[in-house]
Amino acid sequence: MASTRAKRIWLTVTLATAVAFAADNKKEFRYAAAPGSTITVVNEFGPVTVRPSNGRQVVITATTHSDKAEADVNQTGTRIEARTHMLAKASENDSRVDYDIQVPANVMLNIDADGGPIHVERLRSDMTLQGDAAEVTVQDCSNARVHVHTLTGPVTLSNISNSYVDVTSPNGNVQLTSVSGPRVTVNTTKSNIRYTGDFAGGGQYLLNNHSGDIDVLLPTTASVDITARSVTGVVEQDFPLQQKQHLAYQLTPGRSFAGTSNSGASSVQLRSFSGKIRVKKQ
Amino acid sequence: MTCAEFQEVLPYIIEGGGNADEEEHLKSCQACSGLVSDLKYIAEQARSLVPMVDPSPRVWEGIQSSLEREGLVRPARGMGRFPAPVAVIPRRSATTKYLAAAAALLLVAVGLLMYSGTRKEAATQPVTARSSEVVPVVAALDDDDQQLLQQVADHAPAARAAYADSLATVNAYITDARNAVAKDPADHQARAHLRSAYDQKSMLYQMALARSLR
Numbered sequence: 001m002a003s004t005r006a007k008r009i010w011l012t013v014t015l016a017t018a019v020a021f022a023a024d025n026k027k028e029f030r031y032a033a034a035p036g037s038t039i040t041v042v043n044e045f046g047p048v049t050v051r052p053s054n055g056r057q058v059v060i061t062a063t064t065h066s067d068k069a070e071a072d073v074n075q076t077g078t079r080i081e082a083r084t085h086m087l088a089k090a091s092e093n094d095s096r097v098d099y100d101i102q103v104p105a106n107v108m109l110n111i112d113a114d115g116g117p118i119h120v121e122r123l124r125s126d127m128t129l130q131g132d133a134a135e136v137t138v139q140d141c142s143n144a145r146v147h148v149h150t151l152t153g154p155v156t157l158s159n160i161s162n163s164y165v166d167v168t169s170p171n172g173n174v175q176l177t178s179v180s181g182p183r184v185t186v187n188t189t190k191s192n193i194r195y196t197g198d199f200a201g202g203g204q205y206l207l208n209n210h211s212g213d214i215d216v217l218l219p220t221t222a223s224v225d226i227t228a229r230s231v232t233g234v235v236e237q238d239f240p241l242q243q244k245q246h247l248a249y250q251l252t253p254g255r256s257f258a259g260t261s262n263s264g265a266s267s268v269q270l271r272s273f274s275g276k277i278r279v280k281k282q
Numbered sequence: 283m284t285c286a287e288f289q290e291v292l293p294y295i296i297e298g299g300g301n302a303d304e305e306e307h308l309k310s311c312q313a314c315s316g317l318v319s320d321l322k323y324i325a326e327q328a329r330s331l332v333p334m335v336d337p338s339p340r341v342w343e344g345i346q347s348s349l350e351r352e353g354l355v356r357p358a359r360g361m362g363r364f365p366a367p368v369a370v371i372p373r374r375s376a377t378t379k380y381l382a383a384a385a386a387l388l389l390v391a392v393g394l395l396m397y398s399g400t401r402k403e404a405a406t407q408p409v410t411a412r413s414s415e416v417v418p419v420v421a422a423l424d425d426d427d428q429q430l431l432q433q434v435a436d437h438a439p440a441a442r443a444a445y446a447d448s449l450a451t452v453n454a455y456i457t458d459a460r461n462a463v464a465k466d467p468a469d470h471q472a473r474a475h476l477r478s479a480y481d482q483k484s485m486l487y488q489m490a491l492a493r494s495l496r
Contacts, residue, residue, distance in 0.1 A: 042496060044438070092440075112492065114441065130489065132444050149485055151448045168485050170448040187478050189451045208478050210455035229471055231462055249470070273458055273475050 029060045029073040029082075037078040038108040039101065044084060045115040046096040052122045053102035060101050066094035116153055162201060173212075188212055192275075196282065198222040202265040210273045217282040225264035228279060229256040230272040238280045283307040288314050296321060422450050430487060433494045441493070448486055455479040 033039075033056050041048050053059055060082050062071030068090035073082040084097045092115070103109065109127040111118050116134025120127060126145040129136050134153040138146055144163040148155050152171040163181040167174050170189040180200040186193050188209040196217045199205050207214050211233075218224070220240065228235050234254060241259025251258060270277050283303045288311070295304055296318060308315050423431070427449045435442040456479040462472035 114438070114493070130492075132441055132489065149489060151444050151486070151489070168482055170451050170482050170486070171444075187482060189448075189455050189479070189482055208475075210451075210458065210475070210479065231458075231471065231475070271471065271474065271478075273455065273462075 024063055024065055025067075026061060026063045027071060027073075029062070031058045031060075031075045031080050032056060033058045033080065033104050033107055034078050035106075036108075037080060037104075038110065039103055040079065040081045040083075040110040041099055041101065041113065042081075042083045043097055043099060043113045043115075044095060045092050046084070046098045046113070047116065048099045048101070048111050048113045048118050050101045050103060050109060050111070050120045050123065052105045056104050058101070058103050058107070060099065063098040063100075065096050065098075066090060068094045069097050071097050071099070199224050199266040199268050203267075205266060205268045206271070207269070208271040209275055212272070212275045214270050214272055214275060214277045216268075216270065216277075216279045218279070219282045221262065223262040223265040224268045225260045225266065226268040226270070226279065227256075227258040228270040228277045230275065230277050231255070232274045233272050233276050235277045236279070238278075240281075285311060285314055289317070292318070292321075422453060424453075427453070430490050434490050437494050437496070445486065445490060449483075452479060452483045452486060456483065 037058070039050075039058060058080055060071075060073050060080075062073065062082065064070060068086060068088045070085050070087060071082055072085045074080075082099060082101075084095075086095060096115075103123070103125075105122065105124045107125055109120070109123070109125050109129075111120075111127070111129045112131065113134050114132045116131045116136065118129050118131060118134050118136045120129065120138045120141070122140045124141065124143045127138075128147045128149075129138070130149045131153055132151045134150055136148050136150060136153055136155045137158075138148070138156075138160065139158045141159075141163060142161045144160065146157065146160065146163055146165045146167075148157075148167045148169070150169045150172045153169065154172045155167050155169055155174045156177075157165065157167070157175070157179050158177040160176075160179040161181065163179075163184075165176075165179060165181055165184040165186075167186045168188070169191060171191050172188070173191045173194075174186050174188060175194045176184070176186070176197065177195075178197045179195070180197065180203060182201065182203045183205075184199075184203060185206045186195075186208065187206075190211050191209070192212040192215070193207045193209060194215045194217075195205075195207060198219055199222055202223075207216070214228075218239065225244075226241065228237070232255075235256055237257050239261070241257070241261055244258050244260060247258060270279070283306070285307075288304060288307045291300065291304065292314075299305065300308070308318065423446065431442055431446055431449070434445050456476065459472060459476035459479050462469060463476055466472065
């Protein structure tokens with residue numbers, strides 16, 4: 001038989017857990033998404049996760065953690081909007097709303113979640129993901145248009161193929177792994193850019209920053225026409241390249257290099273003002 | 283009239299037209315007429331981003347003084363207006379209108395830089411600076427930036443520090459790139475960095491505006 005003390009402890013734990021969950025309020029919204037639909041989510045605090053749904057239904061599950069915040073979700077024609085609305089002044093934790101969203105794979109997506117994190121996977125959408133400090137993760141997407149804007153939030157893209165990718169983040173580190181497409185552009189200021197992959201698809205790749213580092217790891221099978229230039233920083237190359245014969249500018253050893261690998265199908269420009277650029281064999 | 287002389291007065295005449303010499307140059311110079319077309323196109327596209335509400339004269343004065351500080355225009359010959367990437371809406375506050383106009387101003391500045399980078403005439407004057415001119419240093423945070431930060435702080439005090447840090451970071455990028463362009467106006471790499479820096483600053487302004495319009 002359990003002692004009185006043990007029973008008292010168990011009762012306290014159970015009550016505390018019940019109180020915590022009582023504050024959570026989950027609501028589910030379901031809409032039919034016609035072709036060309038746009039899903040917009042505006043949420044200051046809390047994660048936003050987007051995954052593909054079955055069929056053409058959009059399912060938005062919003063979980064609030066206090067009675068000071070509510071999720072306003074509605075549909076007007078082809079526009080579905082989920083917006084967190086504050087009912088009273090609240091702390092960050094009380095303001096938090098968690099969104100779990102399932103969408104047809106090709107709807108247009110606009111996520112504005114300042115605190116984040118934002119996670120998107122397995123879509124073929126035109127998506128704009130924005131958040132001041134949001135950690136943004138996009139994975140396993142193809143035939144997509146991916147636009148990511150953060151101030152300080154780190155950005156991680158992986159397994160993105162045949163897509164247009166555009167990432168801008170003055171202070172958030174950007175990591176791309178197996179990201180390829182007709183155009184991939186990353187623009188940062190102070191933060192670092194790391195690319196691992198083969199720059200496939202005969203596309204145009206531009207990795208640009210001011211003072212952060214740019215690190216590229218690519219396999220010797222990569223077919224690239226690669227140019228790396230730093231105005232005042234250092235450029236290191238540890239990758240076999242055939243020198244280009246005709247260049248429109250002068251190369252400065254230690255600050256720039258240019259060359260091709262295999263057939264040079266993809267154009268890769270690595271550009272830093274004062275940061276370090278390193279290109280290595282994977 | 284040379285292209286350099288024409289482009290100095292361009293901000294004042296782009297809407298209302300210029301004098302006989304200026305009109306003659308515009309008709310005869312393909313480069314300058316192309317520049318005017320590009321700027322008008324940028325202004326048209328910017329208009330389509332937002333409903334058009336004409337900002338108060340104070341806004342234009344603010345833009346004028348910002349451009350003078352940047353060295354992109356010289357004081358006076360009357361207060362010609364810019365091709366309005368016009369104000370952003372907010373009936374909510376004049377400050378937000380001002381910030382929106384500043385964001386549109388950045389678009390025009392990028393347009394000017396992109397055009398001047400493709401010109402080949404050695405005699406023409408780069409829009410940014412001659413190598414012998416002193417490049418005005420982009421302050422860590424100028425008046426427009428301070429207004430933007432105040433707007434952010436009014437709506438989301440906790441976000442102010444992140445915006446301030448990002449603005450200072452991007453302004454440092456702009457300063458470095460402008461110095462590199464001033465040192466060698468024909469350096470395409472330096473111009474490309476300057477465009478990238480302005481793109482990032484434009485993004486910061488747009489994100490801040492989006493916050494304040496929620």
